[in-house]
Amino acid sequence: MAASPSSSAPGRGASESVPDVSAPVPSPKPTLGERLGQWFGRGKSGGQGGAPKDGKDGKGDGKIVAAPLSARAENALRRQLAQCFSARLTDSSANEAAREFMARYGAASAEEQLTLLTVVADICASDGEVGGDGKGGVKDSGKDASKDAAKDARRAASTATGLAGALGSARVRFLKRFNALPDGLPFLVNWRADMLRHRAALPGLAALEEDLGSLFSTWFDVGLLELHPITWDSPASLLEKLMRYEAVHEISSWADLRNRLDSDRRCYAFFHPRMSREPLIFVEVAFVPEMAADVHSLLDEKAPLEDLRRVRWAIFYSISNTQPGLRGVSFGNFLLKRVIDELHVDFPKLRNFATLSPIPGFNDWLRQLSTQALAEALGPKRVKLLAQEPSLATQASGAQMMAWLQASPDRKSGQALQRALGEVLAAHYLARENVRGQPRDPVARFHLGNGARVERINWHADLSKKGAKQSCGMMVNYLYEPDELDANLQRLIDGEPALGRAVSRLL
Numbered sequence: 001m002a003a004s005p006s007s008s009a010p011g012r013g014a015s016e017s018v019p020d021v022s023a024p025v026p027s028p029k030p031t032l033g034e035r036l037g038q039w040f041g042r043g044k045s046g047g048q049g050g051a052p053k054d055g056k057d058g059k060g061d062g063k064i065v066a067a068p069l070s071a072r073a074e075n076a077l078r079r080q081l082a083q084c085f086s087a088r089l090t091d092s093s094a095n096e097a098a099r100e101f102m103a104r105y106g107a108a109s110a111e112e113q114l115t116l117l118t119v120v121a122d123i124c125a126s127d128g129e130v131g132g133d134g135k136g137g138v139k140d141s142g143k144d145a146s147k148d149a150a151k152d153a154r155r156a157a158s159t160a161t162g163l164a165g166a167l168g169s170a171r172v173r174f175l176k177r178f179n180a181l182p183d184g185l186p187f188l189v190n191w192r193a194d195m196l197r198h199r200a201a202l203p204g205l206a207a208l209e210e211d212l213g214s215l216f217s218t219w220f221d222v223g224l225l226e227l228h229p230i231t232w233d234s235p236a237s238l239l240e241k242l243m244r245y246e247a248v249h250e251i252s253s254w255a256d257l258r259n260r261l262d263s264d265r266r267c268y269a270f271f272h273p274r275m276s277r278e279p280l281i282f283v284e285v286a287f288v289p290e291m292a293a294d295v296h297s298l299l300d301e302k303a304p305l306e307d308l309r310r311v312r313w314a315i316f317y318s319i320s321n322t323q324p325g326l327r328g329v330s331f332g333n334f335l336l337k338r339v340i341d342e343l344h345v346d347f348p349k350l351r352n353f354a355t356l357s358p359i360p361g362f363n364d365w366l367r368q369l370s371t372q373a374l375a376e377a378l379g380p381k382r383v384k385l386l387a388q389e390p391s392l393a394t395q396a397s398g399a400q401m402m403a404w405l406q407a408s409p410d411r412k413s414g415q416a417l418q419r420a421l422g423e424v425l426a427a428h429y430l431a432r433e434n435v436r437g438q439p440r441d442p443v444a445r446f447h448l449g450n451g452a453r454v455e456r457i458n459w460h461a462d463l464s465k466k467g468a469k470q471s472c473g474m475m476v477n478y479l480y481e482p483d484e485l486d487a488n489l490q491r492l493i494d495g496e497p498a499l500g501r502a503v504s505r506l507l
Helices: 032-040 073-087 090-105 111-124 146-157 158-179 182-196 205-220 238-244 254-260 332-346 362-367 371-378 380-388 398-406 412-432 442-449 465-471 483-495
Strands: 226-230 263-273 281-288 312-323 352-355 453-460 475-480
Touching: 032 226, 073 090, 073 111, 073 158, 073 453, 090 111, 090 158, 111 182, 111 312, 158 182, 182 205, 226 254, 226 332, 254 263, 254 465, 263 332, 281 332, 281 362, 312 332, 312 362, 332 442, 362 412, 371 380, 371 398, 380 412, 398 412, 412 453, 412 483, 442 453, 442 483
Parallel strands: 312 352
Antiparallel strands: 226 263, 263 281, 281 312, 352 475, 453 475
């Protein structure tokens, strides 16, 4: 499963605290070009700067630089955005301004989009008067300084809650205006993805991005989503998106895709009515006679078709969020439960549902373990087994252990020991390693949070480069028993995730 589970990376909804509001920019106000120079190291200030520090941008190389914008163009842009922030939602001229901004942003280059985002961030971090003059216009740099001082005093007298509420109301009205446009919702989804990429460099975007994430939790409520199968007969454009969005096991060719959509397979996706051509999240299912132990068998294009009259297991082997802009909006758990219901309709006798999932955080966790921490994870009895392996020091660190697990011992005894210790460490990682009371591994957090249990660790289940890099080639089965989901979820809340017997024996 990729998270998505959103999409598995962690997200956040609306902030529960009062958002920070920066002080107004003193007069005379620097031009956008000067501010961009200060932030990105290209302006007159000569200060330190450069590209955004998060290393993420429209091109993915961390080197994007905002395009220059003249003072006249900036003022025009501010007036346009002022309409969107200040007017009523029914104001036709404001809606036209929003439509023009949306078209401009969609046609812009990555550098130009960053410039537009910078202006929006500056407005959102201002004093709530959008243009600075209280009327949605552009601040006159020649105004008397005493008037600015008086305004500052009045702002200081405002309560934090009242100011935050006013700003929040303007931001929400601004976002709702775009959503009311015919293509506004997909625009906002893509726009939030850009906000998330540039949020570290443009802190003024934080409140707007959080407001949008909060609105998405309502606009993408699971009750509004539609579950549809994706088949080989689906439109070619949708199949191309399936290939592009697959985040767990790369689809290497059209033949590979055809195999995944064959008669003994299923693929389901959630769609929003206003984004009917864009899957939000999808799951790939394989029907097999027994619980799958490796992904290579599942994806073997030469394997014979399964007899669906004798199928006993449905294996969810890939779950992919497709929209980075919906990070933090959770509907993956509803997807699996809906799919199980659909499969029950088509196969009334089908009772066994499980995943074959990656363990994406395992290697990163193991690599950081000290010698003492590794020994504690293995336990005294298994630490003694290290003496049987001449290529592995008794006082090995986690990094040394990881390198050994990725190697290929010549002796069968070495291979058996490698598997035994690898499975023990994976079981410990999935069942015992927590962050703020939740499983450390993001995929485990997703499935255990859905009420599944950790059923079995599979050695050398994914021998691809990605599998070796993530988890020394190991994968895990999470078992979904519909009648046990609520009880398993309660066990997770109590700090004891549900484990199958095979996993319990490893601890």
